[in-house]
Structures are given as C-alpha cells and as structure tokens.
Amino acid sequence: MSNSRMTVREIAKLAGVSVATVSRVSNGTGQVSEEMRRRVLDAIEKHGYRPDHLGRALAAGRHGALGLVFPGLSGPYFTELIQGFESEAVPSRASVHILCTHLRSDSDDQVLEMGRRVDGVAVMGGTISDETLLRLAKTVPVVVVAGEGPGDIPSVRADNAGSMLALTRHLLADHDLRDLVFVGNPEGSPDVSERWAAFRQAHHDLGIRPPADPVAVSMQQADGVLAADQLLGGSTPRPAGVVCANDEIALGVLVGALGRGLRVPQDLIITGFDDMPAAALVTPALTTVRQPVRELTAEAARLILRAAGQPGDTPAGGLVLPTELVLRRSCGCPAPPTGGTGR
Amino acid sequence: MSNSRMTVREIAKLAGVSVATVSRVSNGTGQVSEEMRRRVLDAIEKHGYRPDHLGRALAAGRHGALGLVFPGLSGPYFTELIQGFESEAVPSRASVHILCTHLRSDSDDQVLEMGRRVDGVAVMGGTISDETLLRLAKTVPVVVVAGEGPGDIPSVRADNAGSMLALTRHLLADHDLRDLVFVGNPEGSPDVSERWAAFRQAHHDLGIRPPADPVAVSMQQADGVLAADQLLGGSTPRPAGVVCANDEIALGVLVGALGRGLRVPQDLIITGFDDMPAAALVTPALTTVRQPVRELTAEAARLILRAAGQPGDTPAGGLVLPTELVLRRSCGCPAPPTGGTGR
DNA sequence: TGGTCGGCTGAAACCGGTTTCTGTTAACCG
C-alpha cells in the first residue's frame, strides 16, 4: 500500500484537513492538535508520502544542494575531495552535485548553469576561467579549492610551498643529493605549479642549479610508470632522486624502479606528496608531505554553507591549511626502529 | 552591469513585456516578433539573467538530475564509475547528485530523500537494503549497477564469473600452479562475491581443492600491501600465486613482493581484475580481466534517462557486459615480442 | 455576562518558472 508521487493537497484531502496542516505536521512546525496530527500522519504513512524537494526548495528559496566542480576525476585524490565535501554537506541536509569539466568545451556555461541549481559551489583551482568564476560568484557563494580565486573570492588551499621547500632542502642539504628531477605538470594545476616553484626555490636558496624543466606528466600512477620509463629507461644518465608532484606518481615511479631491479633508496630516492594510505605501507615506505585533502573540501563546504545561510556577507580571504613533511625510508632516511613507518 | 538573482517577472517588467514572452524567448519556443525578442534578449543580457532551475523543474515536472549512490568512494574504480555516469547525464542536461552511504546509519532514508530530488537513481549493488530499493523504485526509475536488484529492478553488471573462471583455469591448467590464494572480501560487494565463487568453481572443475577462505581485505592499494605483508611476511609457506579481486589490490601486492626482493612471476605470480591503466604499464605487466567500468554506469544512466522519459515502462531485465581475459607477464606468460604489453 | 487571550485551523498568497487560452491586430481573400 503506497502510491508514489503523492502531493500535499492529496494527503490533505485524504486526511480531511488543509494543506497547511499537512505541511505543519510533516515539518513539525507550528501548533497542531493531537487529533489532527494523528490523522495526517496516518495518511502520510499509509500512502508513503514524501514531500517533493522541488516545491520545498522553491518555497524555501534555497536549493538544499551544493556543487563541486572538477577539472576531471582521477584516482584516490579526487575521491578524497568528494568525501570531504560530502561529509560536511550531508549533515546539513544538502545534496551534492558534481560536475567534471574534463574535456568539454561548454564547461563555463555548465558551471553557470550549476549555479542556478545549488546554494553554493566549490571549484577546484584552475578549472574554469576567472571571468566565469566572477560571474558565478555574483549569483551564489563560491569557494576556490586548491588554488586562488580572482577578486575577493575566498579560497582554501594547502601550504604547498612550505613543505616542498623543506622537503627539497632536506634532500639537497641533509642527504647531499644532486641531480634531482621533478615529475609533474605545473601547467596542470595551481598546486603543482606551487610545488615546482618551491622545488626550484630551495635549489636557489642553496646555490644549486635546479633542473630547467620538469618531467611534465599527469597525476596518475600510470603516468609515474611512464616517467620511470623515460628517466630510467636507458640512454640518459640516471638521476639521483625523483621528486614527484603526488604520491600516485611516486608509486608509479617506485614500481617502475623496482621492476627494473633498482634498489630504493640505495640506487634512487623517490618522494611523493599527499601521504595517501599506501605511502606508509609500501616497501620502502614513501617520504612525502602530508596534506589534509579531505579537510580542504570539508572547509570549503563549511564556508559555503555559512555564506548561503547569511547571504550578503562574503567570507573573503584565503585559508591555508598546514602541511607536514613526513620522512620515511624512500628518501634515504633510516627506517624507524620498530617496524613502524612514520604514521 | 548584472544583478544576481533576477526573475522572469523582473525581466518582463524591464523589457516591457509579459512573463510569457520572456519565457518564450529564453526557451526559443512559440512565436515571438523580432522586436519583442530583441527587447527581451537585451534585458536578459544586460542583467545577466539565467532562469532558476527550481521553477523550471517544478513546472516541467522533472528534476533534470540523476542520482548515483555508492557504498563509499575509494580509488580509481569509483572515479571511473562517476565519469561514466556523468558522461551520459550531462549531454541530456541532467545534473549528477552523488551520495556516499559510507558508514552512515540513516543512509536508507537519505536514499529515499534523494529519490525526491532526481529523476532516477543508479545504486551500486550491495549498498542499501532490498526493501529500501523497492520503495525507491516505486517513486523513480532505479538501476542497480554491479549487482542484482530485487524484484524486477533492472541491473547492469559485468560478466565476473566467465572471465574469472577462465583466468583461474589458465593458472591451474596452463601454468600448472597450485596453492593459489584469493585476496578480496566476498562480503564486501556482489562483484567480489561472484569472483570468489568462480575462483572456487574453477578449482572444483579441475578436481583441485581450493583454499577454504579468501584473504578478506578491502579494495585499495594499501590493502594489497597489507595482504602481501600477511602472505609473504614470514611464518607461513609462500603461496605460488595471488589472485586479487581488483587491480589496486594486485598493485599493492606487487609492490609488497618487489619490495621484499621477490621476482614476479618467477617466485610468485599475481593477477588483478579491472585492467586499469597502470596494469599494462608496470613491470611485470599485470595479468588481469578487462572490465568496461565506465560503460557500466554509462549504460545505467541511459536506462534511467529512457525510463524517466517514458514513465510507466519498466526496462526490466539484467544487462551483463562482456569482460575479457588479458594475459600479461605477471602470471608467467611470456612477454609479447615487441615491447607491447597486451593493450 | 462581556471581553480578552491563546490555541488551533484553513484560505490564500507566494516562490519562479511554463503553458494554455483568450484576445488583438493585420493581412489576405472573395
């Protein structure tokens, strides 16, 4: 027993009350006598009524939904971002819309369209044009994640530079390594751009010549394997160390190196960025930078929800979350005494 | 120049026309004189008007949105699923809502709630109770992905059994291996359950005793590393081969094995499932089963969109997409002649 | 007994669009 698609008015008729009373009961607002409440609840229960979200949202003037815009999805990093966002949105009874701009040409338009069906949007840095971002921000609260927005659009990002400086300095000074290469595409995202810049900066600070160019590949494990093929494959002299833009690449490089019979860290050191779960577990454990990935989007969701709650105030400013250098075996540091791996 | 949150009525007033005319112009429907059209377009352009999705959806009686329900997000597999779904939804001007039930206790309720804000829902097999699934299906079209639904709820899944039978038979018969272990948790998802069953079936078919229990771990790379620790760590005799429930686990086991100095496939063979990009690239290349992951959700989206278009007809039936055994080096097969890796 | 107040209910307006239906105007025809 339960028809689908019931409306307030039908329930009202069935229960012999007004629509206002049905609404009051189903929301628990206002004063309703016990007798009425029972009649309404009976009808709701009997017919399996659930209020339609559209009508409700229209009346409330809010969509009860949050948007999340990506350049494209790949690997564990993005699932972490989604989970962080979702974990904040759902308790606030907001649903999460996602949009991967990927290779689509009309993505700017689609982002604006999304702005009309949600209460706020988090956009990954470098995904859409500044102009579109500003237009969007006129309609709904916008937060840029892992990047900086134009104008006074608020942003949440991790401290890429600080830890990458420390990491590179550690390799150059403490381990006395030269001939480091950087694997990752600075054009691909603001994050990688900052990391590449810090990598070079650390060299300059110590008076060492950094490599002129990065090995520009994408951010997945397969790309790391390809980079390993290129770097360790043959003709060119082998570098002393490979500094990767993220852990996925680093694991790819690691597999490539081990598969070639190289020993890490004796023959080659490898570092990552993100501290994803596998980083601590592989042998050798991966030296990396811990970054609060979920927290990035969780914080963005909080900012958006707050801004959507009190329209008019701009949260403004950029939030920079701290990162932490995690030294493990893959950079040549000694393994921790008791089987632990730095987690 | 451009206020936010304009409405049809405001634009109508500014352009000196009726709301009906504005609607007609902004949708390109009906007959409108050039003069009127120009006036309306000017006003729309000048004030940056975009119709609100709620009003539009309410009037149209459809949400223009699709839901996608997950047990939780992790790794590349789920991003593939999302991308497949999105790739079908967006061209149909439907937005994509996601919901990770994860560890939340009220997930069944949230799925029903989602049913009120979208035109149809794809649910990963094993995510929510059959009862909730049936209730949901009374409201909107539902498709189960990678699993089977109760009643006549349509489903889209891959042929797990066929390829896993062939793979296991290949290992047992062609490579004459014994002492295989299966890594993956059959309780975790219908997919793994089918693979584990086929793994055992192949043993029985050849009169070989399969292992009594799988090594029950989750589906991420880190879990594979943990499984490697357990299997290769010490006391117990080393198995001859490790059949993994997916490629991520397999790559984890591979890293664990290589990190211990074992040679693959000489000392240990490893197989995966999914054929993710890295599988073909690692050394040794991974023997696995190619599965059309994106196509699973893309097909689900098509079914839903069709059903949402013509309400009343149930697509019914289960669609089983073919899979393909991909033999590479990691199972002991010879490397292909020309540097290729079976892709 | 009359007046006030508070609790409860329902009619109606409203949110922002789309669509039907009616009416006006001009063109075209016999």
Next chain:
DNA sequence: CGGTTAACAGAAACCGGTTTCAGCCGACCA
C-alpha cells in the same frame, strides 16, 4: 468592404510545497 485566418502578446492557471494572516472557538477573568 465584410469575413476568415494567421501571427503574436498577455492574463491567468499551474507545478508542490511553505507561510502569513484572518477567523473560530473555548478558557479564563473581571
């Protein structure tokens, strides 16, 4: 010149909820 028709514009209804506002009724008080 009267009549039919096509093209176009706008008023109003509608989608499914929420909320305001007015009104009814009983209790309480003077």
